[in-house]
Amino acid sequence: MAEAGLASTEDLPPKAPLVEGGQISDHRDGREVVLRLRGIRTQFGDKVIHDNLDFDVFRGEIVGLVGGSGTGKSVLLRTIIGLNRAREGTIEMLGVDTSTLHGKSQREMLARTGVQFQDGALFSSLTVTENIIVPIREHAELEDQTMREIAALKIGMVGLPADTGMKKPSELSGGMRKRASLARALALDPELLFLDEPTAGLDPIGASHYDELVKGLCRNLGLTILMVTHDLDSLNAICDRIAVLLDKRVVVGTMAELLEYDHPWVREYFHGPRGRAARQEHK
Numbered sequence: 001m002a003e004a005g006l007a008s009t010e011d012l013p014p015k016a017p018l019v020e021g022g023q024i025s026d027h028r029d030g031r032e033v034v035l036r037l038r039g040i041r042t043q044f045g046d047k048v049i050h051d052n053l054d055f056d057v058f059r060g061e062i063v064g065l066v067g068g069s070g071t072g073k074s075v076l077l078r079t080i081i082g083l084n085r086a087r088e089g090t091i092e093m094l095g096v097d098t099s100t101l102h103g104k105s106q107r108e109m110l111a112r113t114g115v116q117f118q119d120g121a122l123f124s125s126l127t128v129t130e131n132i133i134v135p136i137r138e139h140a141e142l143e144d145q146t147m148r149e150i151a152a153l154k155i156g157m158v159g160l161p162a163d164t165g166m167k168k169p170s171e172l173s174g175g176m177r178k179r180a181s182l183a184r185a186l187a188l189d190p191e192l193l194f195l196d197e198p199t200a201g202l203d204p205i206g207a208s209h210y211d212e213l214v215k216g217l218c219r220n221l222g223l224t225i226l227m228v229t230h231d232l233d234s235l236n237a238i239c240d241r242i243a244v245l246l247d248k249r250v251v252v253g254t255m256a257e258l259l260e261y262d263h264p265w266v267r268e269y270f271h272g273p274r275g276r277a278a279r280q281e282h283k
């Protein structure tokens with residue numbers, strides 16, 4: 001593959017058929033699938049966003065979800081976490097078909113997952129500690145003091161100073177708000193963590209510190225992470241595999257596999273100047 005400029009279609013191998021779960025090659029190797037999407041179709045009115053989309057995520061990996069603007073990354077994330085309903089298809093999370101979840105079983109599943117929304121979605125009238133306590137109170141009956149201790153632990157885990165707990169979101173920098181929001185997403189010790197553009201708006205140093213934090217949490221807590229991102233540095237630095245939304249479906253592979261994948265958007269994104277610079281940086 002030529003590094004100097006965009007490769008022409010002729011330079012690339014023919015597009016190989018995908019194996020199970022939208023994958024370029026089979027990465028299962030006996031690993032547990034913690035998120036399995038099959039035949040997903042989403043649409044708003046006549047506008048189809050995803051069509052017959054398959055996608056597998058394995059336990060313990062960090063998967064970056066990328067794609068052109070408007071291809072449906074956020075809609076896919078919202079569909080997975082139940083904020084948007086797919087017209088067709090099945091979503092299996094931690095071995096359970098999510099369409100069968102209602103009431104208590106749905107709350108139990110929610111407790112096993114954490115979400116960091118793009119804007120942080122912290123309650124502005126509550127302190128950071130109180131924000132972290134919100135999901136704990138919803139899912140567990142614990143003494144107030146115990147919940148505060150858990151919140152303090154989460155604040156420490158995301159690398160924020162202890163006194164952050166007493167502050168309101170408006171008193172924090174953008175980077176601190178992202179960490180506070182991550183602390184809330186970790187409140188219930190989730191197995192699966194969903195992050196929506198977590199490094200958007202951070203300066204490169206803040207973004208790389210955040211990436212390191214996420215990687216450390218994944219390795220130390222055994223988390224599985226699906227992360228919507230536009231950040232090529234994050235993809236190179238921390239993602240085990242990358243899922244690309246293309247033509248209403250998902251193609252999943254390692255960076256090396258995607259660099260060989262023949263599709264105009266993939267070529268432009270991964271072989272363009274920014275893609276090359278990010279790869280060079282993380283060699």
Ligand SMILES: Nc1ncnc2c1ncn2[C@@H]1O[C@H](COP(=O)(O)OP(=O)(O)OP(=O)(O)O)[C@@H](O)[C@H]1O
Pocket residue numbers: 044049067068069070071072073074075076
């Ligand atoms: N609630 C909704 N009603 C109607 N259309 C919607 C709704 N939510 C999203 N869409 C449309 O779905 C498409 C995909 O949106 P989405 O926000 O998932 O894109 P994205 O890939 O996350 O884009 P970006 O990278 O720009 O954030 C867009 O065309 C958007 O206008």
